[in-house]
Amino acid sequence: MADRLGRSSDQTRPASIGRNPRGALAVLLLALAPQIVQLLSALAGVILSLPNGNPAQIALDDGAALVSAPAALLLLANGPATADPLASQVVLALIYTYPLVVLALLTLFVRPRGPQDYYGGIVLVAIAGLALWASSDLAGMRGFSFGPGTVPRMFAILLMGLGAAIAATGLLRDGERLTGFAWRGPLFVSLSILSFAVTVRPLGLVISAFTSFMIAALGTPDTRWKETTVVGIGLTACCSLLFPYALGLPLPLLPRFLLQ
Structure with a gap:
């Protein structure tokens, strides 16, 4: 599995510039995991006659959110303070999907020296992104008073920073190879x-x-x-x-x- 994700057989070789398509594909699938799970849930609902939504409509909505997310962020940043809040799918794209897509592009062009740390750190970043998205509609700080979303977002940001640090360590320093996964x-x-x-x-x-x-x-x-x-x-x-x-x-x- 380690070799499939781009780990060379030489443990001490420094991180090199080179194509790592399988590792990038793994990170890209992680970036699109929420949309894929939602689509599969809708397909299962069609099979079992459950009201889980129209799969085609869900796919179109997710695609539109991914396309419109950068423009929506610019409008929100440059617009008035009373601008309408972003849709949940757009927030998911901005907080979770796009950062992981950037990491997937980075993974495509580098071979980490410590793959276990590198990919493990990316997974922590993904978990933190999901936590930020899940708590995005909760109220935050009001003066010195904590809101219901303050602590979840605080810990999610700390986890994201920790995951980024671990991924950077795996990219720049020698570390363990990926071990087999009991699937x-x-x-x-x-x-x-x-x-x-x-x-x-x-x-x-x-x-x-x-x-x-x-x-x-x-x-x-x-x-x-x-x-x-x-x-x-x-x-x-x-x-x-x-x-x-x-x-x-x-x-x-x-x-x-x-x-x-």
């Missing part, structure tokens, strides 16, 4: 969470919880399916009692077509 566990756990999110309303809590648990169990090759099935049934029973009755959450237990 199976994170993949199936993420799929189980996504499965629960998109199936709990149409299929009910019983089926969605049990299915999500079994998908998560695929994350390890050492799963014992008999024991896993028993535990899954027990956890599903607990969830069926906990969420609708103990916590009072309006979650259906059975599929929608059975309740109609």
Whole structure:
């Protein structure tokens, strides 16, 4: 994986000017990850008949936001203080997408000396950008009083600075090569969470919880399916009692077509 992201076999070779297309592509995909996830969610909604939005309209809106973001920022900077706030997708493009696109262009033309630090720092910058975007509509400081968005933005800025420093260290100083990534566990756990999110309303809590648990169990090759099935049934029973009755959450237990 390290070689695919542009790491040379010589650990002590200084950072050099050279093409690193696979590393740049990885950073570019990270830059477009929120838009891709939103589009995939809309496509899943079409398949499952959920009101997640029109995929074509979402793609057009995201594209328009990416194109119009620089002009909107200039208008906001040069306009009156009462100018309308920027749309959420435009803010996402300015705070998250465009900075990572710049890092992707940098990655295309350099080979970092410490790839693990370099790409890890970029991931921290991405997380901080998402945090800044998520807290962008919260009120900030009012005089000496903290607003609800003050602390999230403060920590996000600190994390972004830390990530940039780590990435710069990986670019300029010798460091560890990228190690192998255990993809199976994170993949199936993420799929189980996504499965629960998109199936709990149409299929009910019983089926969605049990299915999500079994998908998560695929994350390890050492799963014992008999024991896993028993535990899954027990956890599903607990969830069926906990969420609708103990916590009072309006979650259906059975599929929608059975309740109609």
